[in-house]
Structures are given as structure tokens and as C-alpha cells.
Amino acid sequence: MAYDAGDTANPFGGQPHPRIDGKAKVTGAARYGSDEPVANPAFAYLVTSSIAKGRVTGFQLDAARAVRGYIDILTHENINGEYHTPPPFGGKDGQTTTLESDQVWHDGQIVAVVLAETFEAAREAANKVVVNYAVEAPSATFDSPGTTTEPHKPQSGPDPKKGDAAGAFQGAAVKVDAQYYTPPQHHNPIELFATTCVWDGPHLTVYEGSQFMWGMKNALAKQLQTDPTNIRAVSRFVGGGFGSKGGTRPQTALCAIAARRLNRPVKLVATRDQGFTVATFRAETRQHVKLAASTDGKLVSFFHEGWEVTSRPSGYNVGGVDTTARMYACPNIATAVNVVHADRNTPGFQRAPAETPYMFGLECAMDELAYALAMDPIELRRINDTQVDPVSGLKFSSRSLMQCFDQAAARFGWKNRNPKPASMRDGDWLIGYGCATACYPTNIGPGAARLAITPDGKATIGLAAHEIGTGAYTTVAITVARTLGIPVESVTVNLGDSDLPPIPVAGGSNNAASTSHVAHKVCMEALTKIAAAAVAASDSPFHGADPATLKLEDGALKGPGNRSEPLQKAVGRLGGKLEVYAENIPKGLQPEAMANLYKGMPMMARGSGRKDFTTYAFGAQLVEVRVHERTREVRAPRVVSAFAAGNIINPLTAYSQLMGGAIWGLSAALHEATELDLTHARYMNDNLADYMVPVNADVPSVEIIMVPEHDEGVNPLGVKGIGEIGIVGMNAAVANAVFHATGKRIRDLPIRVEKLL
């Protein structure tokens, strides 16, 4: 592992720390949504539509009712207005419905919920439910008859535009004009979408893997038309989310309604295949990229237009041109994004939602431009590197892109690359080297936390952050330990419970920045109290000193002149327990951001929306592929990626997160796609045997370099997110390597054998 252990400028110490929740996870002590033991639960099993468009005209239930243990069924015929459509995430778009009416919007839509005494009986009965439909011909995807296309509504501000991109393109010396395609993909977290609901009078407790505790609490209150204070959402561990567990899914409220009707706890686990349609996915995109440069390689024109599939009522789109337009210095910029409505479930966030597909288009086009210029692709990026955001004119708070390329290239042995396509081989295998830029905006949100310190020198912090596998418990513990000057082992961290103070959705890679700042702040406020008490106390070595000169270090309160007092004593002076609640509102956000977070609406200071800087993390991803000269299988024996993402809180889990991202990027480039039956608009490979992801043998070597970067402009602790960036450049890096190996440019993913025959 390559991390800079001697990085003294890192306020977190930069030391690797094993996960404090690791043992609980590997021993099974960590409880996930469906694990929660509840008294006498009934079991719910979803019935999902086998058509993508039409109406439910009726149900034949005799066979289902005859199953031993069958209790009841919820359908649109008997839900009686108890169920309300979940508010869409972000609050703007229309939504598909489930039991609100007889309408079927997409394949696999929930049309009924069967309740039974056991899981097995519920499944058997659900299998025996016959649903009658009035079927209409659905539209599956791009080019399917019946789709409608419209320009998207940009999230914040107009799409990036500057100068005269079309004019500059026309007159330019060297050009690339190409179309790219990325397929639909599904998150497939190993923890299935599972809900356990328990009522106690008007109070509902929901155990469900969620990336946004306070979002779920508030959204569910709207769906069930009750006050949010009646709802507690618990999700101490999430078995992977990748964006799929950020918004509210219909099954949660349906499970709650079932539990209320039966007056007993209900457990509902959607199956793997149902997970493809009862939650969101990454929609397929089409992209048109036009780049032009002068003969010295300097970009003179940038054009990027995207098309994204969404459901009929929703305008959801990721609009990745907001990022791609900021990557390289260019005087003329034009962008556009369109949504294509089809009879599909509504897409949603999936790791680096905007960057993953759109950087594929840009970074492939950059490689094509490098070939058109007869220039090394890394050099082309160097020539166009910029410390200034070309769209807004603001400085990047920091941008270490070329440091990443240089370190990754040295480690990889890029200099051994013969630039000529199809020129390198090992026996029957053609070898290709490819590279691409990775980037991810640095986002930070408000947050609140509660801290208790006891006179034995131990601290407990509580905040409704989310452990989605990234190591959140440990980064919070490190922050608290570091700020209070106590060992990590003396810190207890409570997360994943809406009874704790709110933290934004675990999305947009904001988690480390948002939680570390609020954890730091609550500890600093504790220090203020401890220091104030110390300077006022006659038995303290700091009696009469300036409290601002005191700090906590090595288990002691320390001050000028080597004066020191054990932490136990300094805390004990305040009573039996010191409790502090603090809120942190990052620079650039209004105070109402905190109130909104309490209402389940996350507001963030975003990478490209700030007034002071544009804030992004950057990386360079290099890959070696081998393509068999006859049968054209593509394998990737080697990946080297370097990232500069501010101060790393825990290099151990950061490495793992970045490596996971790189592996997913390989997967997306070579393996993953959700296949559609175009006539029926249905997903075909909705299981983990047929939805292809890499196995260990496909990823023999993935190396991660963390390039030190200290950025005081991005936020006080200099933390950029690393949750998503690892995936971003891989798609293009692999496609570029395949071109180098074979001379064949593949512009649609995944790159499978048949495209190279």
C-alpha cells in the first residue's frame, strides 16, 4: 500500500487505522435492516408487474389464498388512499406510482404485497397470484418507437457555455467528432432492499439500509401523512448502497402500512431481481463530443451533448457536462443535455452519477484527439491543464492532476508504451496501455452532532451519518480522537439512527468532509468548555490563563510553558459528564441549510456552485489490457491509479474505497450492462449470475497512489471526498487501452468480445 505515513501537515495524522466496526461485521454482530429481531413478525413478499405499460384489470387470488400461512394482500383495489407517492429526491420531478392506481409505468413495478406467517408462505402465495393486465406496447430505450425527448432542466444555473464553440470548431486545425454510449447499470448492493417495520401506538420504527436517515424519516412521514417526530429510522450498517439507498423506495411505506393493518411487525425483503425495478439504476446515455485543437494541442473548442433515458413522468438526469466542461482550459464551450422518456423505472444516483458516463465521452475523445495530434495522451492533458475553472473563471481550490499523472505513469511504466496501435504483444495476446483523467466535485453539507466526554477520558459521539461500507465509523472516531487528544479506542461512535442529529445523504462524496467538520466542531466546543472551566479554577495550572491558548493532546489539557493537566481532571471539574451539541454550517451555505436538513432536505456547498473557488478532487487512471489476437477476450492485468483528494482521514479505508472504485470502473468498461428486451421493455439479466461483474481473477493487480495534497481553500480541514472518484476515469482508460492494443476504437460500453471480432 502506498500512502504517505509521514504526512505531518495532515490534521488527522494520516495514519492507517483498521475499522473499529470491522470485528462486528465479520462476526455477524453488525445488524442490517432485515436482521433486526422483532417479536412475532409477519412476512411481506412483493408481486411485481410482468408488463412495462398498461393497467392492472384484476387479480386471481384463489390459489394464493389457499397457501397455508397466507394472511392478506395489499393491492391498489384495497389500499384505500393509505399510501402516498414518495416525494422525489430533490423535490422537483414527477414520479412513477405503485399501488396509488391501476397504472403500470414500467416492468417490475410493485402491483401487490402478499402477507403471510413465514417468508416461504409469502413467496409461494406471491408466486400463485395471477395478475390480469390490459397491455400496451411499451417503449424501451433510445430509438424505441413512442419515446419522447426534451431538453433537461439544469439543476443549478444554465448548462456551461462560453465563446463560440461552433465557430471555433469550424476553423480548427485538428478535430474529433464522435458519439459514445454507456449502458444501463444496476447497483446490486449485496444487502438486498430490506425493510422491517414496528409500530408502537403512533410511533413507527423502520429498520432499513438507508443512505439518508433524516431523509427517510421525513419522506416516510409525508407518505404516511403523519408527523416526522412519530418516525424513527434505524440503519446502523448498510450492506452497500452506491446511491440506490439514498432516496425513498415505495416498499418502505407499504411495509409500514402492512404492519399497521396487521398490528404486528412486518419484514419485507425484495429479491435480487425485484431490486432491479423497485429501486433506481444508472440510465443509459448517448453522448456527442466535438473537440478541436490547434496543432500544438491546445483546445480551441469543446462541445458535449448528452441524452439520458428516464421514466415517463420524471425529468431525472445527471447532466455530466457541468463537470466535463471544467476539465481543461478551453476558450469556447458549448453543452447540452436531453432526457428521453421511456416506459422504464426512474433512474437515480449511482456512484459518480454524472462523472462516470460523461467522463467516458470526454476522456475517450481526448485520447482520439491525442492520436489525431500524434501526441502522447498524458502530454495532451498537461498542455490543457489549468488551475482556473474555464467555465466560471474561478480558481480551483487545488488541482493536482498532473502530479497524479506523473506519479501514476512512473509507477506504471508508461514510458515503455509504443504509441502505435497494435504494436505491443506478448505471445498471442495484444497489449494496450490506456489512461484517463478522473475527477469528482468536492461537496460539503451542514451537519449536527452530540458529544459526551466522561471524567474517565472516554468520549461518545452521535450523529445520523451512514456506514455504507466506506468506514464512516472509523473516520469519525479518528477525528474525535485527534481533536480531543485521546486514543481512537477511547471513542465510541453512534451512527445510522434518526434519533441522532442529522447529517446529509451519504452521496456526492460529502460524507468525510461533512462529518469530520461537525465532529471537529463539537470537540472544539467541548474544549472551549473545558478550557473555560480550567482558567476559572484555582486548582488548575491554567488558572487565569487565556483559554484560547489551551489545547487537548496526549490525554491532557495543555497550554503555554509546558503546562499540562490530565484530561480526566479537566473534564471531572465540569461534573459527571460533559455534553455538547453542535451544528456546522459550511462556508457558503445559509443558516437555513441546517433547518432544512432537519426537514430532510440536504443542501450542500457544491464543487461548481461556490462563490470563492471551484472545488474538485482529481486523479489519473492507467490500465494495461490484453486482447487475445484470435478470440478477442479483453483482460486487464494491471491498474495503477493516483488521486489527490486533500487530507486523507484514514489511508487504510481510503485505499480500499479508491481500489473498489477502480474495480467497479473496470467492471463497467468490460462487463456490466443491464440487458433489455426491446419489445417488452423488460430487464433480462436481473440476477448476479447473469449481471456480469468481475471476479477476483479479473482484477489481479490494482494499485492506488494517494498523492499528498493540502488545500486550505476547500474547507478548514482540507478534506475532499474520495467516495466516488475511483470509478470515474476507468471506463475511458480501458477503452483507450483497447484502442492501443487493437487499433479498434470502441465507443460503446461494455467492451465485449463481439465488438472486437
Next chain:
Amino acid sequence: MRPFTYDRAEDVTLAARAHTGQGQTDAPVQFLAGGTTLLDLMKLDVLRPDRVVDITPLKARHSEIEVTSAGLRLGALASMASVEDNPEVKRAFPAVAQSMALAASPQLRNMATLGGNVLQRTRCPYYRDPSWAECNKRKPGSGCAAIKGFNRQNAVLGVDDRCIAQYPGDFGVVLAAFGAEVEVAGPGGARRIPFHTLHRPAGQPHLEHSLQPGEVIIAFRIPGGATARRSLYLKVRDRQSYEFAIASAAVGLDLDGGVVKQARIGLGGMAYRPWRAEAAEAALVGKPLTEDSAHAAAEIALRGAVTHGHNDYKPELGRRTLVRALMQAAKMEA
């Protein structure tokens, strides 16, 4: 899954009393060996047997691996893992060991038996999901959604307009190529049938095999010799491991100074049932094994392939796979 009665057959005679349906994919009585096909399909609600007869007690007598000069005799209850790991099989018949080692995952190969392996069902997604109304294999006469639908993994050889399901297994391809025999025991006693008659040709897709009711497979016999020693199984797939073939070839060569005396060719990932390319074998005999003769054989092997869109790539990939396998086998030290 639906309720069923579970029985155990302690020996072949008791197993033979099970009224398994004649050749039917969805017979109301099913033998349970490793369960890695059967239980999956029961959970998917595709197979709905009333009665499951566990034949794992037959392991005691029918899992031996015998390697003789005549060839291999492999007990049908042997696990895939035990064959893959057997040093004598590896030496005398590399293609057999490789067809195991390259299949599924170690966990599955520990559970799965040879008999269950050859009778595994197609991976056609329209067959494996009962929410699809059209599937002639699952519901006779209902149609075939794959022909007009998503058919990247579907077969191109031996198909008709009723079914384009692909036979997914690896071992069966070797058995077909090398002219194996199947030993079965049943109500009418023991008999041997040629392996190539075990799986039925297209026509009545819901009838999968030619076993009589109650017949249980107890062993496979695969003739040995020079083609067995110079044999290999080449598998092309979408990832490095744990994946079915999109194309595969089982080949065996008996070479005399570079000239082919005898050739064995089986194709996987291509066909409706385990596929032997006899005309291609014949085309090689008497010729030196060269790039050109291998190409000519591959042309013949894929002749008559019928594609349906997503699987248009298959004939070309099949040819290339076969050429690669033949060239590789020619280089073997045997």
C-alpha cells in the same frame, strides 16, 4: 418454491421406483444430486416437482473414477471437483479435467455431480423466469420470446423456430466430442446409451433427454487413446472465471508427423445440445494440421448456423475458438 415431498433413495433400485417423467424438463418427480441446478430452478418457480428423490446416497457406489487404457469410467455421482483434481485424468484426458476446472466456481464444483452436470438446464433468460408467457421449453406451445428478444447467449447450431435455447454445460461438450457412452439403471435394468442420444434434438423443446421414467445415470464411459492424450478444452467467456462459455471447443488430435490421423471436435456455447462437429473432424483427417486446414475445418463446423441478432457474433467466434483450440492442441506434447 412450492411444497414438495422429500425422499431419499438408498440405492439404484429404490431410485428407479421414482416416477420421473419421460424426458420432461418439468417432470413432477425429480432426482436431487448436488441440487445446484434443481434447487435454483425450484426457487425461481420454474421447476415445480411434487416429489424430490435425493440420490446422494448413491455416491457410495457410483462416484468412482477409473482410468484404464480403454479410457475413463466416471461414476455419475462423482463431484466435478474430484474429477478436476484427479492427476490420472489430467494426464490421460486433459480435456475432461479442464472442462471441470473451467466450469462454475469451486463451491459449485464441490457440490455438483457429473450426472446433474450433463442434465443441467439452459440459461436462456426467458426459460428461467416464469413471468415470461412465451417459452416452448417451459410451457409447450407458448412460443419463443428469445427469437425476437435478447438472445446474445442463445444457440446458433441445432436450433429451430420453436427454441433457440443453448446447452450451457462444459463437460457435455467433451462427452459429445469423444463419443462417450452413458450407463443408466432403471426399472428395466441397466443399459448403455450413446451420449449423443441422451439430449434430444430440437423439435419438442420441453422434452430434454431420452431417459425412461425412473432411469438414473450411474456412469459415463469415455474412450481413451491418442486423441484423449492430445486433448484440450478451450473456453471463451466474458470474464476470467465463474462464467458460462460464449464459445468453447473440446478437441483431440492423433497426429502422425504433423498429419492428422484422427480428430475429435466438440463445440460449446454454440448449440442447442452438446455438439460434435463430425464433418469438420473428417475434413482434417489425412491433412497436416495448419492454420489453413484448421480454418477450413472451422468453416465446416459452423456451417448451417442460424443467428437472431444479438448472437450474430457467435459463428465467427465459434470458428476462431475452434482454430485456436486446434492450433494449441497441435503444439501439445502428447
